[in-house]
Amino acid sequence: MVVFCRGREGPRVFRTLCGWAAMALFLSTYTNKVDKKGRVSVPASFRAALAEQLVQGIVVFCSHQHDCLEGFDWAKMDEIGDRLDHYDLFSDDQDDLATTVFGESVQLFFDGEGRVVLPADLMEAAGIGESATFVGLGRKFQIWSPDRFEERKNRARAAVRDKGLTVPKGGEGRS
Amino acid sequence: MVVFCRGREGPRVFRTLCGWAAMALFLSTYTNKVDKKGRVSVPASFRAALAEQLVQGIVVFCSHQHDCLEGFDWAKMDEIGDRLDHYDLFSDDQDDLATTVFGESVQLFFDGEGRVVLPADLMEAAGIGESATFVGLGRKFQIWSPDRFEERKNRARAAVRDKGLTVPKGGEGRS
DNA sequence: TGGATATTTATGGGATAGCATGGGTTTATT
DNA sequence: AATAAACCCATGCTATCCCATAAATATCCA
Numbered sequence: 001m002v003v004f005c006r007g008r009e010g011p012r013v014f015r016t017l018c019g020w021a022a023m024a025l026f027l028s029t030y031t032n033k034v035d036k037k038g039r040v041s042v043p044a045s046f047r048a049a050l051a052e053q054l055v056q057g058i059v060v061f062c063s064h065q066h067d068c069l070e071g072f073d074w075a076k077m078d079e080i081g082d083r084l085d086h087y088d089l090f091s092d093d094q095d096d097l098a099t100t101v102f103g104e105s106v107q108l109f110f111d112g113e114g115r116v117v118l119p120a121d122l123m124e125a126a127g128i129g130e131s132a133t134f135v136g137l138g139r140k141f142q143i144w145s146p147d148r149f150e151e152r153k154n155r156a157r158a159a160v161r162d163k164g165l166t167v168p169k170g171g172e173g174r175s
Numbered sequence: 176m177v178v179f180c181r182g183r184e185g186p187r188v189f190r191t192l193c194g195w196a197a198m199a200l201f202l203s204t205y206t207n208k209v210d211k212k213g214r215v216s217v218p219a220s221f222r223a224a225l226a227e228q229l230v231q232g233i234v235v236f237c238s239h240q241h242d243c244l245e246g247f248d249w250a251k252m253d254e255i256g257d258r259l260d261h262y263d264l265f266s267d268d269q270d271d272l273a274t275t276v277f278g279e280s281v282q283l284f285f286d287g288e289g290r291v292v293l294p295a296d297l298m299e300a301a302g303i304g305e306s307a308t309f310v311g312l313g314r315k316f317q318i319w320s321p322d323r324f325e326e327r328k329n330r331a332r333a334a335v336r337d338k339g340l341t342v343p344k345g346g347e348g349r350s
Numbered sequence: 351t352g353g354a355t356a357t358t359t360a361t362g363g364g365a366t367a368g369c370a371t372g373g374g375t376t377t378a379t380t
Numbered sequence: 381a382a383t384a385a386a387c388c389c390a391t392g393c394t395a396t397c398c399c400a401t402a403a404a405t406a407t408c409c410a
């Protein structure tokens with residue numbers, strides 16, 4: 001990974017800085033290998049979506065709904081920090097939320113090649129072994145064991161079809 | 176913004192200068208050993224979050240809701256002072272809070288290796304023995320006995336689920 | 351347009367620096 | 381002088397950096 005902001009940058013770099021950066025959406029799914037050291041390449045398009053936040057890496061924690069990891073960018077995390085800050089400093093709710101949201105998440109930095117190291121405990125929790133599947137979900141993404149994701153995908157697809165789910169208009173549909 | 180990832184100092188320096196230092200967020204949990212002298216390494220990422228603080232150290236006091244220690248940086252301590260100011264100046268509540276928060280808090284400085292010495296009475300109050308667990312909670316952090324934190328974590332998780340707690344104001348903390 | 355050349359991506363492995371940890375020695379404190 | 385606190389040095393371990401490769405894309409130029 002190289003982020004050059006000077007010199008004669010080609011169309012690609014430009015697109016990275018302007019085109020994709022504006023969108024900043026995590027799309028499609030990619031399956032990459034996890035080496036002995038626990039390193040995985042974050043899909044290049046995901047990295048592009050992070051654009052200016054590349055240096056801060058990504059924030060990851062264990063999902064409470066699925067057997068997978070949830071990931072998003074640092075800005076999101078910072079925003080959550082601000083919001084929690086508006087609670088009473090020592091309220092129970094604030095504490096409970098902060099403990100689960102912050103206490104259990106990890107900031108992962110990119111190495112020179114655009115990889116991150118998945119902590120062993122998180123890998124285990126998500127059942128990730130030889131390879132990991134990155135699933136783009138717009139503003140966030142998930143990291144799955146390839147097998148488990150296959151099941152998940154089928155179930156999700158079935159649910160959409162059966163219930164006739166659609167994308168809600170405007171605002172934030174549900175939390 | 177110029178983002179340079181190459182060169183002698185490498186990403187680490189940049190990360191320290193821009194990434195962490197700019198937005199001090201305490202993340203994840205780390206368990207470190209306490210030696211005979213009462214010294215513990217403060218997690219490196221926590222130290223990085225404090226980086227720009229003039230006073231190189233942390234402020235710690237005994238939590239009055241949990242069996243743990245609460246830790247802050249100096250800036251946060253200032254802010255607590257401000258918040259307490261909004262109480263009636265001579266109210267009992269103000270007095271009580273100020274007494275516990277300020278009267279019982281200790282400032283701990285780092286040694287050359289990034290450790291602090293936990294005062295014996297605080298360790299005892301929090302039930303900390305051989306090792307201590309640092310829990311990042313965004314703008315503040317806590318220090319626990321590893322065992323007790325394990326329970327606490329589960330309880331917090333349950334509370335979030337049962338009460339349906341979410342990050343206030345549209346932030347979809349996780350889901 | 352098509353083939354040669356350069357980039358980018360994903361991957362692997364060795365070298366190195368940083369972190370957590372332990373122990374000793376000097377410097378305050380009273 | 382006695383005790384504790386701060387400082388300095390030494391150590392594994394592991395995370396991080398750096399270099400190298402192959403495959404896939406993109407770019408260039410005749």
